[in-house]
């Protein structure tokens with residue numbers, strides 16, 4: 001959920017939505033960002049929780065999943081919240097994302113779409129292909145690839161910071177939006 005961008009869009013599009021984040025601060029920010037008047041009548045629920053355990057959502061009940069996880073620990077979203085995957089090194093992060101992919105598969109209706117936005121990272125001057133590793137998690141969970149969208153990003157607020165940090169070749173200037181489908 002983060003700051004609630006997806007929920008704001010859901011509300012503008014008149015779609016019911018459930019937003020989940022492990023960090024209470026994300027809930028407060030999202031609540032604030034959802035305080036706007038709009039003539040749609042959609043129902044938006046927000047809930048503090050860990051995306052590896054969505055027990056409050058039944059099997060095959062969700063029409064669309066849109067998720068934007070941390071990019072392992074390149075930005076830490078909390079100082080030590082239990083279950084916060086932004087505190088994990090790459091391999092542990094991928095293990096947790098495998099569980100999230102499995103849980104996403106469980107709750108999604110057959111035929112429907114799960115979209116995930118993720119970027120690669122650079123460590124000690126080398127590219128860590130986090131995007132492809134997460135793609136594998138979702139394929140292993142049973143999804144099929146419907147689309148791979150490359151989202152270019154230029155002139156971001158953080159560009160100057162990445163230019164200075166651990167980058168002796170090209171600046172990573174794209175992210176992926178993997179669009180998966182549950183077919184089985």
Ligand SMILES: C[S@@+](CC[C@H](N)C(=O)[O-])C[C@H]1O[C@@H](n2cnc3c(N)ncnc32)[C@H](O)[C@@H]1O
Pocket residue numbers: 001002003004005006020021022023026049050051052068069070071077083084085086
């Ligand atoms: C990249 S941000 C999402 C940004 C969002 N798209 C926005 O527009 O603000 C990733 C979010 O994942 C949350 N998070 C980390 N571990 C989580 C977990 N296990 N379950 C649910 N949310 C988690 C973090 O607290 C953070 O808010």
